[in-house]
Amino acid sequence: AxxxxxxxxGAPRTKTVLDRHIFGQFSEQLGRGIEDGIWVGPDSRIPNIDGFRRDVVEGLKALHVSDIRWPGGCFADEYHWRDGIGPRDRRPVRTNTNWGDTTEDNAFGTQEFMRFTALVGADRYLAVNLGSASPSEGAEWLQYITAPHGSTLANERSTNGDPQPWTVSMIGIGNELWGCGGTMEAGYAADLTRRYATFLKVPDSMHALKIASGPYGDDTAWTETMMRHASDQIDGLSLHFYTMPKDWKHVAKSHATGFDQTDWTRVLSMAAQMDTVLSAQERVMDKYDPSRRVALIVDEWGTWYEPEPGTNPHWLFQQNTIRDALVASTTFDIFARHAARVRGANIAQMVNVLQALFLTDGATTIRTPTYWAFDLYKNDQGGSVLxxxxxxxxxxxxxxxxxxxxxxxxxxxxxxxxxxxxxxxxxxxxxxxxxxxxxxxxxxxxxxxxxxxxxxxxxxxxxxxxxxxxxxxxxxxxxxxxxxxxxxxxxxxxxx
Ligand code: AHR
The missing domain is CATH 2.60.40.1180 (Golgi alpha-mannosidase II)
Structure with missing residues (x-):
């Protein structure tokens, strides 16, 4: 050996809290992430609580999940919240253009997300559409969710079954604005972030964080511009970084199972790059925000392999092994080293998509090795880093x-x-x-x-x-x- x-x-001079939101989840309207994975509907033969898979709810509760980010991802910047409220049989059916042109029946909408997160006991991280919706659309969504009784929007929520307002903890201002969120230049995205941040409001008592769409990986130019132009308007900057080959052609050669030692090492070495990525981004953030008021939120991370043979390739369904559990554990260790700036993270994605915690097949649900990595670390939430x-x-x-x-x-x-x-x-x-x-x-x-x-x-x-x-x-x-x-x-x- x-x-x-x-x-x-054991007795550091300065105390650094490991924010519990580092153990957050991400759930997008994508493939079987939500439909099947979380939502089966109240009439399903699959055991459920008001339509939510009982085994997934119980598994998440056992993990003390800190927060869940929804509805995307790329989906978020095409999502119009009114599609997902009111009687389910009257909701419009849309085409999910990002994920295989499949139909989206909107059965899991705003109130379903609110009730699901309440069942699980998780905070809510809403990704608001900036790419293809107006600031007032997002503002009205937040009012619909959080306004106390009395306004027309609150009354509409009440008519739809939820008289009490819900809370929101994090507000994402668009997603990947340099890509699927609008293919923007950083300066333009920073201006829009300022504008949307002005209007996306919830009651002050919720202390919700406004999170700008940040860079991918070590793209510090995006961070420079966002921090220089918009840092006074935001509380957090997101970062996406996947354990995946940079070249898309090579994703097809990256397998979730059946790999050799070289591939084992390749994947863990790519995951370890999170450390240098965070350091590079922190250096830029420190320049504009030395007191570290603005958090870095790694709201998409995890392994990305070739989808399982025989599944819809747009649905990003992959197996999960002990190697993925080690990607998770070593990533948590990296987050602990960067805890002063990294105060949130959301693995992509919670159920049936990419590095999932649960894989479902009909009535069967399995907890993956990644689930158990979260389970091992769950009591670190909110502790102090030694x-x-x-x-x-x-x-x-x-x-x-x-x-x-x-x-x-x-x-x-x-x-x-x-x-x-x-x-x-x-x-x-x-x-x-x-x-x-x-x-x-x-x-x-x-x-x-x-x-x-x-x-x-x-x-x-x-x-x-x-x-x-x-x-x-x-x-x-x-x-x-x-x-x-x-x-x-x-x-x-x-x-x-
Ligand atoms: O998690 C899958 C996709 O990866 C998300 O929709 C997008 O934000 C990212 O490119």
């Missing part, structure tokens, strides 16, 4: 190279110190020495997530092939902790 070292500073220094070796396969060990440590709101350790080596275990400075905890317990193969996954036949198990072999003596991590594993230790 290889040997690596971690040092944790600075962590990792000394590790590199693994090289083909032209790709990754660090073998990833770690993060957080003191939870419950006072428990949680140390996450990921061994990215697909074959070798890693013996890790941890030095705990400034910590007086004396007991350790833990859980491990691993799988018997690089592409170990959960299926209808074996829904629990990859799920956390107790981890008993960490040894704590004084301020030293010794842990041997099996290959391809994430271990979450709790120190009390």
């Amino acid at each position: 290889a040997a690596d070292h971690v040092t944790i500073d 600075p962590t220094r990792v000394t590790t070796h590199r693994l090289t396969h083909g032209s790709w190279s990754i660090e073998a060990l990833s770690a993060s440590a957080v003191r939870g709101r419950d006072g428990v110190v949680r140390l996450a350790l990921t061994n990215t080596d697909p074959e070798q275990s890693d013996a890790v020495d941890v030095s705990l400075s400034g910590l007086s905890e004396r007991n350790v317990s833990g859980r491990i997530l691993t799988g018997p193969a690089m592409d170990a996954r959960n299926t209808a036949e074996h829904p629990d092939a990859v799920r956390p198990a107790p981890f008993e072999s960490a040894v704590l003596s004084g301020n030293a902790l010794q842990v041997t991590l099996p290959p391809r594993s994430v271990v979450m230790l709790e120190l009390r």
